[in-house]
Amino acid sequence: MKVLAIYNIKGGVGKTSSAVNLAYLSTQSGARTLIWDLDPQGASSYYFRIAPKVKGGSKALIRQKQAIDMMIKGTDFENLDLIPADFSYRHMDLLLNRKNMDTRQFSRILKPLKNEYDFLFLDCPPSISLVSENVLQVSDAVIAPVIPTPLSLRTLQQLSEHCQSHQLEDLKIFPFGSMVDRRKKLHRECMELLPQKYPNMLKSYIPYSSDIEQMAELRDLIVHFSPRKKAALAFRNLWEEIQTIAW
């Protein structure tokens, strides 16, 4: 099982919409896929119409009192399952901070699933915390959506520095342009600058699109309800690029 963290320290950059659409596309290419909605706000769970609740909450999950496979819910799409969000995830940091826990706790929790799935997507909450440290520790790659603005560039820098200072130098970070509006000069300039600064920057990017915003209203994925739309095709290109790198 390859673990892909969809992560950025900054919020509102399109992490969830990327995670759910990419996860769907991975199942379309034949993979058995799981997505873990780690954000207490539960947006991924919402898109899949799955109640943001896990039995026993984050305590049962982190302390492994409840087997993880009992928490898995099937989505409406074959071979795509979800570990839902739970409001108690907001206290996950505190649980991870207790003794006997280290940054490898997620690895222990996920171990029973490693032969059952090909890809695990982690839809991560923003900010740097013990949760994100666990995420980085268990991940094979970080897929980082970046809105091409100076502020996003700064958070990308912070993420790279964080990885280096936590013995995660080998962890590959793959940024990609998210919510890119090519009508804006600033976006165009930043999109040119990013690959120079980050050689791992992916070539595909996701344009800003009202179709993506429609996902919340329909509680569906754009790659499913409008697969021919520009944004859906952009996700398809992005997935093809990621799969080549990650597999």
Add this chain to the structure above:
Amino acid sequence: MMRTESQQFTLLKQQPLVGFKNKLKKEFALVEEPPKTIQRIFYDSFDWRVFESSGILEAEIHGGSTLLSWSQREDGQSLGSIGLNTMPQFVWDFPIGPFRDRLESILEARVLLPQITIKSHIHSLKLLNKDKKTVLRLFLEENTLLDPRLQQEYSLGKCLRMIPVRGYKKPYLQVLSALSNLKKRDQSLFDEALKRLDIHPKKFSSKLAVSITPDLNAETATKRVYTDLFRVLKQNETGLREDWDSEFLHDFRVSIRRIRSGLGQIKKVFPPQPLARFKKDFAWLGQMANPLRDLDVYLLNFDGYRARLPEERQKDLAPLYELLRKQKQVEHQKLVKILDSSRYRRLLKDWEHFLKDKPSQKEPPKNARLPISKIANEHIFQLYQKVLHQGQAIRSDTPEEALHDLRKTCKKLRYLMEFFQSLYPKKEIKTLIQILKRLQENLGDFHDFYLQWSSLGQFGTQLSLIDPASSNTFIAVGMLIEDLKNRQNQARLAFGSCFKEFASSEHQKRFKRLFLKQ
């Protein structure tokens, strides 16, 4: 892993699907999809590798699109599904990704063949919860099996399939209890189709499937082994003629080699006269098949060859690939002619008669009536000792021929152990075959690398004659030859430790225990 199992129920012949569907819709908040008629084609290799790995590969063809689903035969659990424009023949024709990688470990170089075709008329229903999330799927189906051999159709009846959604057990149990008056189907659609078509996947294996008892006479027991080897040979002929994949020739050749090895090793069991003729004719047949197999090996290894060259040189091997591909076509045609020849047909006919002939009553050869266990023990142990002697005589400066001779003796020993493995405790004989296999792998590498670099040298020369300007290809082939020579040297260097392990006193005791005492 605890999972809610999918269920299948048999519906009565006279029960109209639409009526049953409406009844269900009255009871549950079901959403219906438009009914459809699809074709389901179950794919597998000739030797049913997907089946043997407890899987099913089912292509659903509907409206010009193909959805290939891989699932576990026992519980229907999905192992992935992939939408395809055209059905790939080989695993390397699939898009890169986990589906392909997992399937490759099962299929290797085998072609996917359509094994079973079912026409299905399906009404699909979904049970939704208050959030309009699907929590259960139901399929009402009427299935017809197509038999391409007899150009016939068989009705497989009507059924209801109930597919749970993971994590939603309650709605599943509710619907299940409402269906308690229905009869559960005792076998899956796939298993029923196999039965109706009288297909037994195990019969297509190239592995020896002979069971003999220790006190059976040598003549009968050996004929049983030959009969099974002949089954493999005949089974693979069509695929070899049609060139479906390289494994048909491989298995065809292996059965010839095994027959030849048996004819040479198991002595004084059959009269010398038919034996000498069969030895000669099977040797001829094996020889005729060699050039094509060599080309298959180079082509199968080609990606590996390319990968061992520096990236900028890899494209220079393209003309070599083309040459090998063309040569392969030529050699294939030659072999097909052999298969059409009267000598081959006569050999097959006479060999079959020989195998079916009853044991001769008057003056049987010396060993014909002896119990097979005695013959097997003696021959296997003699060959084992020969392997030990030949191996122990090899030093770092011993000429290469000695390693080739040892490789051949090992092969003979391996075949005999496999022929008669049912005479010995399963675990012990398997362990000893594994021990021998490790030594064979080293000797095989040494020999294969030699064969490859010497043949590639000849192909390189051919290429330079065809196109004197192709110096880049010539250089790339040269680099490849150097690499293969290095690998051959490495195999030679590793021989010492491989043989030491094979000949360890612990393993010697095991061989003695199994073959000397009995």
